[in-house]
Amino acid sequence: MTDPVTRAAELLKAHRESIDRLDAILVFTLAERFKHTQGVGKLKAEHDLPPSDPIREEAQIARLTDLAKRADLDPEFAKKFLAFIIQEVIKHHETHQS
Numbered sequence: 473m474t475d476p477v478t479r480a481a482e483l484l485k486a487h488r489e490s491i492d493r494l495d496a497i498l499v500f501t502l503a504e505r506f507k508h509t510q511g512v513g514k515l516k517a518e519h520d521l522p523p524s525d526p527i528r529e530e531a532q533i534a535r536l537t538d539l540a541k542r543a544d545l546d547p548e549f550a551k552k553f554l555a556f557i558i559q560e561v562i563k564h565h566e567t568h569q570s
């Protein structure tokens with residue numbers, strides 16, 4: 473039988489391997505998202521539209537809050553995370569316009 477310390481070390485290793493795979497998914501997902509938001513920024517600059525769209529953001533916050541609750545993720549954290557990303561996207565859009 474495996475002793476408890478060895479078993480704990482195995483479990484820790486397995487968790488960390490999953491965390492590393494999930495972190496990779498997060499990075500690739502964010503990169504894909506930024507590719508699309510760059511496309512949106514280009515369209516906005518070409519058509520003289522403002523960098524931010526508060527109505528769209530409000531709808532996204534509502535949608536994400538609902539998704540977070542269903543996924544058992546803290547909705548406040550999900551909101552803060554989305555706000556952080558959107559803030560960065562708006563900065564990119566502003567540079568497109570200048």
Ligand SMILES: C=C(O[C@@H]1C=C(C(=O)O)C=C[C@H]1O)C(=O)O
Binds near residue numbers: 526532561
């Ligand atoms: C990407 C857009 O531009 C901004 C960034 C958003 C986002 O990152 O999801 C949402 C709304 C806008 O404030 C958009 O208008 O769709």
